[in-house]
Structures are given as C-alpha cells and as structure tokens.
Amino acid sequence: MKRINIITLFIVFAISLFGCKKDNIDGPNAVFYGQIIDRKTGEPLEQEISEGSRLYFMEMGWNNPPIQSMIIKSDGSFRNSMMFAGQYKFILDKGNFAVQDTVDIEIKKGENRKIFEVTPLLRVLESEIIKNGRTITATFKIEQVTSNNVRRISLFAHPHSDVSSQVNLVRSNIDVNGPVNSFDNFTLTIDLDANANVLKEGESYYFRIGAQCMNNEAKYNYAPVVLIKL
C-alpha cells in the first residue's frame, strides 16, 4: 500500500509537470532593464512614477503588434521581467526629453540591459530647498535645453518620495510660458501655516522642484527630492 501511494504520488507530480508544459506556450524568457540618462551629464534622468515618461515598445513578428509600455521609475530606471526574446521597436516620444527616433533592439533570452541616452527638455540646476521659519523655499535655475519654451515651474510636497506633479499634497507654481535664461534665479515657496492642515508640524515630507516645457506631450523635468522635517 505504501509503495502504491508513493508511485501514485510520483505519477501525479510527473503528470502535473508534463501537463503544465503541454498546455501553455513558452512563458516570458527575457528581462529588459536599464536607465534613461542625461546625454550630457551622464546622470539618471529624474522622472515621475504616475503619468510620467514611459518606454513604449512593439514586439515585431506579429500582424499589427500592439504598442505596449513600461513605466520609467523616479530614478530613471526601468525593468520588465516579463518579456519574450525577439525583435522589438522601442519608442521614446512622450517624455521629459527630446523625442528619440524609434530604436530597433533584439531582446535575447535572459537579461538585456539598455541605457538610453537622451537630451532632457529642461535641466533644473543649482537647486536648493530649505525650511526657513514657517516657509519652505526652493531656489534654482532652469536650463532650457531645446527649442521648447518653459510652461511652468513648480515645487511639490508629499510624504512619499515619489512626490511629483501627480503625487503631491501641496504645490506652488509659477507660469512662465516663455523662454528662460540659464542665468535667471527662480524662487518658489510654500507657506507652512497656510497648508498646516496637510503638512503637519513634526512630520517629514519630501519636496521636489519640477519644470515643464510647452511641448504638448512634455512631462516634468525634476530636481532630486529633498526630505525635510517640519
């Protein structure tokens, strides 16, 4: 009886393995990961996780392949572990960088790393965010890198490090709607007393400077986040 049970169990296990293999096509066999970096500085290009830049791609070899996308994280990195080896077209045309021409890439089985060097639409330079009394003050400069003028500059605040134009409790904006000079100093402030109901004293919050250009599809360009205890 004991022998029968063992044999039965082995058969069931074997069938389950065999069955799985037979019932499905091959699963994802490739990982595609990497980073979007600033062509000039070599630094990762800061992004926003929600409604931010995306990496669009099409797997070739199918009729009318659908356009898929993967999120680019706040630090400019991306990773998709559920890809299939094959020929792909990658499209970076709706981000906070100059539009790239479509890139043909062969994704091989296993890990595939790609660094996309891009030209950011704007660079936030010499940024500093400090708490001074009951005011958060951000000072910075903007380098307008391309022909797209600046629509708006902003300071965002949120308890999560993914603070951005989409993830914020408080924001302070200046509508620029024109070209900027790299020598100009900009200042944005958040009045803590006026926002005391959402920015609680004694709590820590992330602050981040963002700037958006006037291109229709353009996402914000950001400075690194700063954590400040109120």
Place this chain on the structure above:
Amino acid sequence: MKLISSNCNFLLFALLIQLFAVSCKKSDAGVNDQLINNTNEVRIVNVEEVSNKAVVTWIDPYITDASNILIKDLQNDTEQSIALGTQKAEFEISDVSLSSYRYELKVVNNKGVLSTGVVARLFRNWAQNLYNRIDYNSTAVPQSGLFFKNSLAQSVKVFDVRNDESISRITSAAMQGIINRQYAESYLITRQLHYTQLEDEGINYTNMAPTNFSKNNGFAALFNEYKSRFSKIIIYDGDPDPTNQNMPRKKYSWSLALMMAAHQNAIPVTPALYQFMQTNLDLTGLVVENIINKWPTEAAAYDWALNEYASTVSKTMIFSAGLRNDYLTGPWTMFDYTVASKGFCFWLNEDDALDRAIMDKIFQTLNMPVGSSVFGFGLNQIGDHLNKMTNRNNGGFVVSDYYANGTFWSSYPNKSFQQRKGIASEVKPGKVYVALSLSDGDNIQFDQNSLYEIFKYDTNRGKVPVGVTLAAVLQELNPKLLEFYYKNATKNEELTAGPSGFQFIYGDYYKESGKYDEWIAMNKKWLETAGFHTAHLWIATRDNFKSYMDGSGIELALDGEMGQTANAPASHKFNGTTVRIDQGTHCWTEGDVYKDLMSVTPSSRRPIFRHIYLLTNYYGYENGKVVMFERLLRELKRAEQEMPNTFEFMLPMDLAASLKKYIEGGGIY
C-alpha cells in the same frame, strides 16, 4: 505520517531539481550588454587651437572601472595615453591646410578593454565638404518687364539728407522719383551704407553741398538743384494726429499725395515743410494745391484716385505706402520708386472692413496681371498678412519699406546669373545633416541693408555653410545688388530665394486667384535666371506645396509650415526632382541654434536632415552690430561639445542633393 514524510521528501527533491534547472537556464543566457550606448565614454569633449596646437579637453567617464584615456590624432595616427584626472592632451597641427581635424578618444578599463570611442573635431571650416563656385555670369536672357526701369545718367549727384527732418526726407525721396524717372541722376544718403554701396560698385559721384539753413539742408539742396523739374507743390496732411502723435491725422493723405506727385511732377509737403520752403526757398513758378480737405472721406479719396489714375498707373506695380506709426523716427526710403513708377498707392488695413472694401475696389478696378508686385509693407500689425488680400488679386509682395535709391539702381541693365547645382554627400545613420539659411532676403530692403552689412562686415562669414535668401526680382530691379552677392559669395554661401520664390506669397491665398499655376511657371523662370536652386514657401496646404515643388524647377523647397512635411505622403516629400524639408526653427537670439540642434536626436536607423532659419535682423545683430557668424560659431561649437561628431553642415542645395540620393537609394525619409 511516515508516508506523508516520505512523499514530502520526494517532492522537495523534485522541486530542488526544477529550481536548479531554472537557475542553470538563466546563467547560460548572461546579460545582453551590447545594447549600451556611449555611457562609458568621455564627455563634453572640446578641441581648441592654441598656438598651432590642438588642445583636447574632456570630462572623464563616470564609470568606475576606467583606467586611462587613449587619444589618437586621426590625421597622422599618433596616439597618447592620458591618466584619469588629467583630462587634457595636446597635438601639433602639422598640416595647416585642412579645414577640420579629428581626434579619437577611447576609454581603457581596468581589464584593458577599449571603449568604442568618441571623435572630437576641431573646425576651421564647418562645411562637411567645400566645393568651388562657378562663374556666376550667365548667358541666359534675364527676366524683364515687371518693374520700372530707367537709364544710366552720365553723372551722379549725391545729396546727404541724414540730418534732415523725417518729414523732409520722405519728400526728398518722392522728388528723387521724378528727377530720376528718365535718367538716374540723383542719389540720396540716408545712412552711411549708401555711400559704401556707391563705392563698392566703383561709381563716380559728386557730393552736392548742403544749404546752410537751420534744418533740411539736404532737401533744400536737392530742391535748388532740380527745381525746374517740378511744376507744383501739394500740401498733404502729414502732421501728427493730436490724439496719437505717432500717426498722421489722415492716413490716406500721403498715399494720395504720392500719386498726384507722380502724375503732376509735384512735390508733396506737409504744411510745416511748406512753411520752411516759403521762408527759405524760391518757389517761383510752382503751383500750390492743398489736398488736406480735398475729399470728405477716405473712400472718396481713393474713388477719386481710381477715377483719375486707374488708366495711367503702372499695370504691374502697386504700393502699400503710407506713413506708419514710426514715420517721424524711421521714415521709409522707397518713395522714389513709388513716384517714378507711377504705381497706385494705398495705406489700408486688410483686417478693417471699410479698408478692405476700398482694397477690393482698387484691385477690381486695376485688374492686375499675374506677377504683379506689391511694394512697401502692410499696415496691419503683421505686415506680411497683406498677402492675404493681395495674393488673391495676383499681387505678390516685394517688401521694400527701407529700400533706398531704387530709381538709381534700376538704371543698370537686367542681368542673369548662375550657380553650381547641389552635390550629394554620403550620409549615414547616427548623423544629423543640417543646412542653415539667413532669413528675409525676399525683402529687398534686407538685401540692401542687413544682409549687405553681414556680407561686407562679418569677418567670420565663410566658415559655416549657409543659404542666403535674396530676391530673384533683383535681376531687373537692382542687378548690381544681386551681383554684389554673387561677386562676394564664398564657397560656403548659396544664394537662394526666400519665401516664397521670386515674390513673397502665401501659397493658399495665391491659389484663390485662380492663377497659382501661372505664377508658379513665372516663378520658375525668375528663379532660373537668378541662379537659385532653393526656395521657401509659406502657408500652403500639402497639395499647394506639391504644385510648387512640381512647377518651380528647384532642388529644394523649404516648407514654412512647421511639421507639415513629416506628415506628408512620400510623393509630397520628393517628387523625383525637388526635395522638401521643413524650414525649421526660426532663431531669434543666441542659444536658439543650439537648442534646435539639441531638440533632434540622432537615429541609429537613418540619417536625419534638418534646416534652421536664422532671422537676419535679430539673430544677426546685437545693439546694431553684426554678430551673425560670431554667434553661430559659438553655438555650433557648443553643440559639437555636447554631441560630438554628430552634426554635419552643408549648403541647402547640397543637403537636397544628399537627401535625394539617399531617398533614391531606398532610404527612409
């Protein structure tokens, strides 16, 4: 329990095997790391020429396993190994005849592996290739018959009116039109450049002594010299409006006075200038007519003019000529040509319903043929938009507000010109091929003023290939001026038509005349004998643009509607003869060229072709000083530092030839 335990051991064993298999599979594949771009290369490479040495500087790569930098002089293959942190190397420039020098920088990592490398370039000349110009003299018969012409005079009398009142200067210009109608005897100096232009052409002239009154001594000298040519004085309403000191009280008064002066050999003056004449000049024999209250309304004034002059005004020239809101500070200079040619004059705003009705009547009455020219500039805030009205009535713009001494230069015989055709270069993916053009040459006052100064005084001209827009009509209007550009062009300049060919038109509005195809055929002839292979076209639908490409016989049509080319069908981008490229960014100030170049990313799949439009009076000048090429060179160098060995510069026609060859070879465009 024992059974379960036994089964569990077995299951555990099987799972371990499976995990092992999976992990083996993963490590077999490894990381496909060949996809990385230039992230392990040096950055911000710069090459400067210092004391006949090429000094290469850079920023070390940010990767942590770099060991040293290998730099090779690609001219003679000498190599230097430079330790990290040094970020500088020097090479002797042994062959000084080259127009550019290339240096390859490779990063060596700790394992001795070399990076792909970056090529840094030192430019003495930014052209990808330089080709010789050909003899510009053409045997073709130049175009003719559209513009006023007169004859050369035996001697030229020069009157300096620079210190005269504005209101007197415009009167002098109108008088010059009558004086020069048959022979180009008089020449007015309203800026120093006008002397320069006489001297550049080697023309002998006599400076006429000014009078010694308290003001208007140039005008008074002109009057005294040529008084016998005039039979009348017309007093018009040119005094400033009390409610708007920048505008005359009656905006039509000057236009009507010009027409009357042209037809009656009269001198148009304001009451104040008339008073000056009465006090200081001998007016014996001159009839005086005051037209200040001659007509009850503006419409009545133009009705009168149409009734009086419609049959005697020029059939092919009409003038949008009035006193603009800067008439007291920057008076126009083109009025001599207005008067000499007896063109109909108006000063009306096409956006104003009443003015528009008057314009409709003028154009319907005059019924001008295809190829007719509208001189002057529009009254509307966007003066160019006068095209919206005039193009429908067969009128193409020849903007000319500050064109001076037109009646002097029109005395030179018409002349045709020729230029070499575009030459194709090899193009490849990863590169951006760029042509630049200086704007506004369709406007003949730019040809005579700003572009002339850039050609004459910009010491950096010739170091960057550029298209120079010019007016093809100069072959009849002012052949000496067009010849000046041909005579002085370097290998790095292509003379081209501006928007939109031999006249400035909006394609869609000219189409409404029903004579667009006729205009295109005429345009082809004028461009051919001007020697132009490149032209721009603004405000034209895809199909109207295609008609222009098909009929104008040019190599390159630059599309002024941003982004339209990208969405056009292939047959509208290249028709077998003419290539179409977006006219591109209009650059106003320093930084704009750099920003435009940074806006384009090289592609690993295809070469990219681009055109940039440099606004002559903005990009080319700073505080009245010519800075066009000095500024441009700084910008190109900055772009080269940031994206080394990426941008290749060529003349518009060479860009067209290269693109044509690329398309014919099956390339994606």
